[in-house]
Amino acid sequence: MIKFNNCILFFLIGFQSLTCSQNNKTEQVYLQLCKIKEVPFVEMGDSVYWDIVEGGLNNIPPLINLLDNSQNTGIHAPYFGRDYSIADLAYRIISTDIIRDVPTYALLEKAGCKIEIDKGFANYWYFLDGNDDNRKKFKAVVQDWFSNNKDNLVWYKTDMHAYTDFNEDTPFKNPAGGYYMLKK
Numbered sequence: 001m002i003k004f005n006n007c008i009l010f011f012l013i014g015f016q017s018l019t020c021s022q023n024n025k026t027e028q029v030y031l032q033l034c035k036i037k038e039v040p041f042v043e044m045g046d047s048v049y050w051d052i053v054e055g056g057l058n059n060i061p062p063l064i065n066l067l068d069n070s071q072n073t074g075i076h077a078p079y080f081g082r083d084y085s086i087a088d089l090a091y092r093i094i095s096t097d098i099i100r101d102v103p104t105y106a107l108l109e110k111a112g113c114k115i116e117i118d119k120g121f122a123n124y125w126y127f128l129d130g131n132d133d134n135r136k137k138f139k140a141v142v143q144d145w146f147s148n149n150k151d152n153l154v155w156y157k158t159d160m161h162a163y164t165d166f167n168e169d170t171p172f173k174n175p176a177g178g179y180y181m182l183k184k
Helices: 002-035 047-054 056-065 086-098 104-110 122-128 132-152 162-167
Strands: 072-077 082-085 153-157 178-182
Touching (some): 002 056, 002 086, 047 056, 056 132, 082 086, 086 122, 086 132, 086 178, 104 122, 122 132, 132 153
Antiparallel strands (some): 072 082, 153 178
Protein backbone atom coordinates (compact mmCIF):
# COMPACT_ATOMS: atom_id res chain seq x y z
CA MET A 1 0.00 0.00 0.00
CA ILE A 2 2.84 2.38 0.79
CA LYS A 3 4.47 1.79 -2.62
CA PHE A 4 1.16 2.49 -4.36
CA ASN A 5 0.67 5.73 -2.41
CA ASN A 6 4.24 6.79 -3.19
CA CYS A 7 3.57 6.22 -6.90
CA ILE A 8 0.48 8.39 -6.70
CA LEU A 9 2.43 11.05 -4.79
CA PHE A 10 5.25 11.08 -7.36
CA PHE A 11 2.71 11.23 -10.20
CA LEU A 12 0.94 14.19 -8.59
CA ILE A 13 4.20 16.01 -7.93
CA GLY A 14 5.31 15.39 -11.52
CA PHE A 15 1.94 16.52 -12.89
CA GLN A 16 1.99 19.64 -10.70
CA SER A 17 5.53 20.45 -11.88
CA LEU A 18 4.45 20.06 -15.52
CA THR A 19 1.39 22.23 -14.93
CA CYS A 20 3.46 24.87 -13.12
CA SER A 21 6.00 24.81 -15.95
CA GLN A 22 3.23 25.34 -18.55
CA ASN A 23 1.73 28.15 -16.45
CA ASN A 24 5.14 29.81 -16.09
CA LYS A 25 5.70 29.68 -19.87
CA THR A 26 2.23 31.15 -20.46
CA GLU A 27 2.96 33.90 -17.94
CA GLN A 28 6.30 34.65 -19.62
CA VAL A 29 4.65 34.94 -23.04
CA TYR A 30 1.82 37.04 -21.53
CA LEU A 31 4.35 39.47 -20.05
CA GLN A 32 6.10 39.69 -23.43
CA LEU A 33 2.77 40.38 -25.18
CA CYS A 34 2.12 43.21 -22.71
CA LYS A 35 5.44 44.84 -23.70
CA ILE A 36 4.66 44.96 -27.43
CA LYS A 37 4.07 48.50 -28.67
CA GLU A 38 3.76 47.91 -32.41
CA VAL A 39 2.90 44.91 -34.58
CA PRO A 40 4.24 44.43 -38.09
CA PHE A 41 2.02 45.81 -40.80
CA VAL A 42 3.59 48.41 -43.06
CA GLU A 43 6.46 48.81 -40.62
CA MET A 44 8.66 46.20 -38.99
CA GLY A 45 7.01 46.01 -35.56
CA ASP A 46 9.06 45.87 -32.41
CA SER A 47 11.66 43.36 -31.27
CA VAL A 48 9.52 41.91 -28.45
CA TYR A 49 6.95 40.80 -31.04
CA TRP A 50 9.64 39.05 -33.05
CA ASP A 51 11.15 37.45 -29.94
CA ILE A 52 7.82 35.66 -29.42
CA VAL A 53 7.63 34.68 -33.10
CA GLU A 54 11.19 33.35 -33.05
CA GLY A 55 10.14 30.98 -30.25
CA GLY A 56 8.29 29.14 -33.02
CA LEU A 57 6.24 26.06 -32.23
CA ASN A 58 7.47 26.12 -28.61
CA ASN A 59 5.45 29.30 -28.08
CA ILE A 60 2.24 27.96 -29.63
CA PRO A 61 0.89 26.24 -26.45
CA PRO A 62 1.31 29.34 -24.24
CA LEU A 63 -0.13 31.55 -26.99
CA ILE A 64 -3.13 29.23 -27.25
CA ASN A 65 -3.51 29.41 -23.45
CA LEU A 66 -3.97 33.17 -23.87
CA LEU A 67 -6.69 32.99 -26.55
CA ASP A 68 -9.40 33.74 -23.99
CA ASN A 69 -7.66 36.80 -22.50
CA SER A 70 -9.69 39.82 -23.60
CA GLN A 71 -7.44 42.41 -21.92
CA ASN A 72 -6.94 45.41 -24.22
CA THR A 73 -3.34 45.99 -25.35
CA GLY A 74 -3.82 49.54 -26.63
CA ILE A 75 -2.24 48.48 -29.94
CA HIS A 76 -4.32 49.58 -32.92
CA ALA A 77 -5.49 46.88 -35.34
CA PRO A 78 -5.28 48.57 -38.77
CA TYR A 79 -8.50 48.70 -40.82
CA PHE A 80 -10.63 47.30 -37.99
CA GLY A 81 -11.19 50.45 -35.92
CA ARG A 82 -10.24 48.79 -32.66
CA ASP A 83 -7.31 47.68 -30.54
CA TYR A 84 -5.93 44.18 -30.21
CA SER A 85 -6.69 42.25 -27.06
CA ILE A 86 -4.05 39.90 -25.63
CA ALA A 87 -6.00 37.03 -27.26
CA ASP A 88 -6.15 38.79 -30.64
CA LEU A 89 -2.43 39.50 -30.56
CA ALA A 90 -1.69 35.88 -29.56
CA TYR A 91 -3.82 34.57 -32.45
CA ARG A 92 -2.23 36.99 -34.91
CA ILE A 93 1.22 35.73 -33.96
CA ILE A 94 0.10 32.09 -34.24
CA SER A 95 -1.73 32.44 -37.55
CA THR A 96 0.32 35.06 -39.36
CA ASP A 97 3.93 34.81 -38.30
CA ILE A 98 4.50 31.33 -36.84
CA ILE A 99 2.07 29.15 -38.86
CA ARG A 100 0.69 30.34 -42.20
CA ASP A 101 -1.90 27.66 -42.91
CA VAL A 102 -4.17 28.07 -39.90
CA PRO A 103 -7.70 27.87 -41.36
CA THR A 104 -9.21 30.78 -39.41
CA TYR A 105 -12.66 30.70 -41.04
CA ALA A 106 -13.03 26.94 -40.60
CA LEU A 107 -11.98 27.24 -36.95
CA LEU A 108 -14.43 30.08 -36.37
CA GLU A 109 -17.22 28.00 -37.91
CA LYS A 110 -16.30 25.00 -35.79
CA ALA A 111 -16.51 27.25 -32.72
CA GLY A 112 -20.04 28.32 -33.74
CA CYS A 113 -19.51 31.43 -35.87
CA LYS A 114 -21.87 31.89 -38.81
CA ILE A 115 -19.44 33.26 -41.43
CA GLU A 116 -20.74 36.15 -43.49
CA ILE A 117 -18.65 36.34 -46.67
CA ASP A 118 -19.07 40.11 -47.08
CA LYS A 119 -17.54 40.73 -43.63
CA GLY A 120 -14.19 39.06 -44.41
CA PHE A 121 -11.85 38.87 -41.43
CA ALA A 122 -14.25 41.05 -39.43
CA ASN A 123 -16.12 37.78 -38.78
CA TYR A 124 -13.31 37.06 -36.31
CA TRP A 125 -13.84 40.34 -34.45
CA TYR A 126 -17.65 40.12 -34.44
CA PHE A 127 -17.65 36.57 -33.12
CA LEU A 128 -15.05 37.01 -30.38
CA ASP A 129 -15.21 40.64 -29.32
CA GLY A 130 -16.81 40.95 -25.90
CA ASN A 131 -17.94 37.34 -25.77
CA ASP A 132 -15.97 35.24 -23.28
CA ASP A 133 -17.88 32.05 -24.13
CA ASN A 134 -17.02 32.39 -27.81
CA ARG A 135 -13.38 33.06 -26.93
CA LYS A 136 -13.27 29.85 -24.87
CA LYS A 137 -14.86 27.86 -27.70
CA PHE A 138 -12.41 29.31 -30.21
CA LYS A 139 -9.48 28.59 -27.89
CA ALA A 140 -10.56 24.93 -27.60
CA VAL A 141 -10.94 24.62 -31.39
CA VAL A 142 -7.51 26.17 -32.04
CA GLN A 143 -5.96 23.86 -29.43
CA ASP A 144 -7.58 20.87 -31.10
CA TRP A 145 -6.40 21.99 -34.56
CA PHE A 146 -2.82 22.46 -33.35
CA SER A 147 -2.78 19.10 -31.53
CA ASN A 148 -3.99 17.36 -34.69
CA ASN A 149 -1.63 19.18 -37.06
CA LYS A 150 1.61 19.95 -35.21
CA ASP A 151 3.34 16.86 -36.60
CA ASN A 152 2.42 17.93 -40.15
CA LEU A 153 4.02 21.37 -39.95
CA VAL A 154 7.18 22.01 -41.95
CA TRP A 155 9.52 24.98 -41.85
CA TYR A 156 9.48 27.26 -44.88
CA LYS A 157 12.60 29.38 -44.98
CA THR A 158 12.17 32.93 -46.27
CA ASP A 159 13.45 36.31 -45.31
CA MET A 160 10.38 38.14 -46.64
CA HIS A 161 7.57 39.03 -44.29
CA ALA A 162 3.88 38.41 -45.08
CA TYR A 163 3.09 42.12 -45.25
CA THR A 164 5.77 43.00 -47.79
CA ASP A 165 3.07 43.28 -50.48
CA PHE A 166 1.55 46.29 -48.70
CA ASN A 167 4.81 48.18 -48.77
CA GLU A 168 6.58 47.17 -51.97
CA ASP A 169 8.85 50.23 -51.95
CA THR A 170 10.47 49.28 -48.66
CA PRO A 171 9.92 45.58 -47.99
CA PHE A 172 11.16 44.39 -44.64
CA LYS A 173 12.79 41.11 -43.82
CA ASN A 174 11.27 38.47 -41.60
CA PRO A 175 13.46 38.37 -38.46
CA ALA A 176 12.30 34.80 -37.73
CA GLY A 177 13.73 33.66 -41.08
CA GLY A 178 10.54 31.93 -42.16
CA TYR A 179 7.37 30.27 -40.88
CA TYR A 180 5.65 26.91 -40.64
CA MET A 181 3.18 25.51 -43.18
CA LEU A 182 1.20 22.29 -43.37
CA LYS A 183 2.86 19.55 -45.45
CA LYS A 184 1.29 19.44 -48.88
